Amino acid sequence: KIMPDWKQRRNKLNNKKSVMYYITDFGKSLKPSSDKMMKEFMKDFIQNASGYYIYCHNLGAFDGYLLLKDLYGSTDNIKFLMDGQKKFISIDVISNKIRLRDSLRILPSSLDSLSKLFDVPIKKGYLDHEKVDKFCLLNNEFKQEVLDYLEKDLSSLLSILVKASESLLENYKIDFTKCYSASSMAMKIYRTNFMKDPVHILPPHVDKGVRESY
DSSP states (O other), X not given: OHHHHHHHHHHHHHTSOOOOOOGGGGOSSHHHHHHHHHHHHHHHHXXXXXXXXXXXXXXXXXXXXXXXXXXXXXXXXXEEEEOTTSOEEEEEEGGGTEEEEEHHHHSOSOHHHHHHHTTOSSOOXXXXXXXXXXXXXXXXXXXXXXXXXXXXXXXXXXXHHHHHHHHHHHHHOOOGGGOSSHHHHHHHHHHHHTOOSOOOOOOHHHHHHHHHXX
């Protein structure tokens, strides 16, 4: 049941056009333009991402914090999960069935390394972040450089996730979207394909007592 549904979703996604947002498209003042851009993006995102899993490569420490404020400005029906280091594991927009996940947790390597490992046609883009300042951001030539960089990053990550998902399904019958991390993926592979005897779980009150003893 997983494979046909996943392929159907992939084909539907491939038919969608990508849209890029840039500060100067919304004005010439950095802060007001940035606020307008994020408001417009979030309106489109809530509408068009409905029913999808959205992967950000480093949702936990960067993208999650960037998105959460504007997500709350668009909807208050949000649930998120964080680890002990205050990094996002997942962010769910319940009303629109949008599920944000961190691909870096599942594939713990740089996007550049992963694009080479999976041999995807479009590799990660390059941008000299040291030269980025507010004056560069308002420059039209730099705008095109940034958009090219971002498009390569997004295309690269999408191709990596497609290849990883197909491999996981074909070799282990595991749904990529059900994995939150590399360790949870490894456990699902083991329990689904290799474990012969069941893992016995202690009742909650016994488990609590054991944990408190050490």
